[in-house]
Each structure stands twice: as structure tokens, then as C-alpha cells.
Amino acid sequence: MHKLVLIRHGESTWNLENRFTGWTDVDLTPTGVSQAMSAGKLLKAEGYEFDLAYTSVLKRAIHTLWYALDEMDRTWLPVVKSWRLNERHYGGLQGLNKADMAKQYGDEQVLVWRRSYDTPPPALEPTDPRSERGDRRYAGLAPEQIPLTECLKDTVARVIPFWNDTIAPSIRSGQRVVIAAHGNSIRALVKYLDGIADDAIVGVNIPNGIPLVYELDDDLKPIRHYYLGDAEAAAKAAAAVASQGKA
Ligand SMILES: O=C(O)[C@@H](CO)OP(=O)(O)O
Numbered sequence: 001m002h003k004l005v006l007i008r009h010g011e012s013t014w015n016l017e018n019r020f021t022g023w024t025d026v027d028l029t030p031t032g033v034s035q036a037m038s039a040g041k042l043l044k045a046e047g048y049e050f051d052l053a054y055t056s057v058l059k060r061a062i063h064t065l066w067y068a069l070d071e072m073d074r075t076w077l078p079v080v081k082s083w084r085l086n087e088r089h090y091g092g093l094q095g096l097n098k099a100d101m102a103k104q105y106g107d108e109q110v111l112v113w114r115r116s117y118d119t120p121p122p123a124l125e126p127t128d129p130r131s132e133r134g135d136r137r138y139a140g141l142a143p144e145q146i147p148l149t150e151c152l153k154d155t156v157a158r159v160i161p162f163w164n165d166t167i168a169p170s171i172r173s174g175q176r177v178v179i180a181a182h183g184n185s186i187r188a189l190v191k192y193l194d195g196i197a198d199d200a201i202v203g204v205n206i207p208n209g210i211p212l213v214y215e216l217d218d219d220l221k222p223i224r225h226y227y228l229g230d231a232e233a234a235a236k237a238a239a240a241v242a243s244q245g246k247a
Helices: 030-045 059-071 098-105 107-115 152-172 183-194 231-245
Strands: 002-008 052-055 079-081 177-181 212-216 222-227
Touching (some): 030 059, 052 152, 098 231, 107 231, 152 177, 152 183, 177 183, 183 222
Parallel strands (some): 052 079
Antiparallel strands (some): 002 212, 212 222
């Protein structure tokens, strides 16, 4: 049996301001830092050990990993960063307030943008100053690989090859893995692991900074999963994420 730990980053400045974030590289708030530290304390108290960590190229996830690993005195662990674990690209919504958008377009439309499987938000123009196409961290990618918007289906299409080619082989070889990532890149992975139907993934929300443990069999099929710590608090935090898009 393998144990895989997934952690969504702690609260970011744009989570606090309730703004669509996507690939925008915002940092953690003091609450986010303390959520990340609590995640590390919990993992340590429960006796978790890791050999390898994966994260995105966005600082809210990278810093969450640092603070959690620091609590475990494991900042020396190897860390692999990949754009494939980035948050879902939020297109033209990046930077806009979720509740304001719900007031303007209605809760239903915002729910479609936030949680539908295959309807992407409006795309950014490639020349939009918010586009990441000129960002040096993505220099290894062809420009058309840098999204201008994504639905969850698009996120699944870039997360799962990384899982199959890189993360899964490391777990199969016996390495104990932690992944610090984002609400929608984690939803993409969870959808794939648990075989969640396209219409059922709409109801799945991932809370900030609470370790989500997947127990996997030898074929990496999930046996069960659970949040570490207070299950009721995790369910409440997930419900709070769900309501961020309401007017
Ligand atoms: O804004 C975002 O990038 C994500 C995660 O914070 O938000 P949502 O939960 O609306 O998908």
C-alpha cells in the first residue's frame, strides 16, 4: 500500500480578496502561512515521512510546501516543480472578484465557469498584459502550450500525463510522495484517481492547507482517502470554497 499526500496551498492574497487567480503568481497571507505550518505539524504528529515532493511553479504552492516541510524538518527533501501542477488557467476572469462576477452574470454562470468540466471561462487575448506568454518561467514551452484559458478538462489533459510519466513511477518505485498544488489541479488528479464522472466533479471542492491522504494499492488505485485532522472542519472549509462564487 502506498500513501500519497495532496495539499492545496494555504490561503493566498487573492483567496482573501475573493479574486479569480489561475496562473497569477500571488503569495500566501499570514493565515495561509499558518495553515501550511499546521499541515506540516499534523503530518509530523501523525508520523508521515516523505522522500520526494512535487509542486507547481507558483509561489503560493511552493511556499506552502516549504512551510509544511520546515515544520517536519524536511526542507532538504528533493522538490520537483512543474507548470503541469499549476492552478487551472482562469482566462479573462483572472484578477476579477468572484462575488462581483456573480452579481453581474449570476451565480449559475459563475458556477459554470468555476466548476463545469468542459466550459472554459472567456479566453485572454495573447497580448493581454495578464497573459503569461512572456514569462521566463515558461520559456521551455511552445507559446501555444501556455493557456489563455482552461476548463477542468484541459487541466486534466496536462496534469495526468505528468502523473503517469513522472509522479506515478516515483510512487511505484517506493518513494513516499507529497504534492503541494492548487484547488483545480488537485481536483483534476482526484477526478482521475477516483474515476469521478464529469457532472459529479462539479460538487468537489478542496480546502486550503489541509493534507488529503490517498491510500493506493499496488496498481495505484485508491483504496480510500481522507483529510488529516478534524474531518468536520475540512468539510466546512470545502463548503466555504464552494460558496466563494455566490453574489
Ligand atoms: O481562483 C482560482 O484560481 C481558484 C482557486 O483559488 O478558484 P476557484 O475555487 O474559484 O476555482
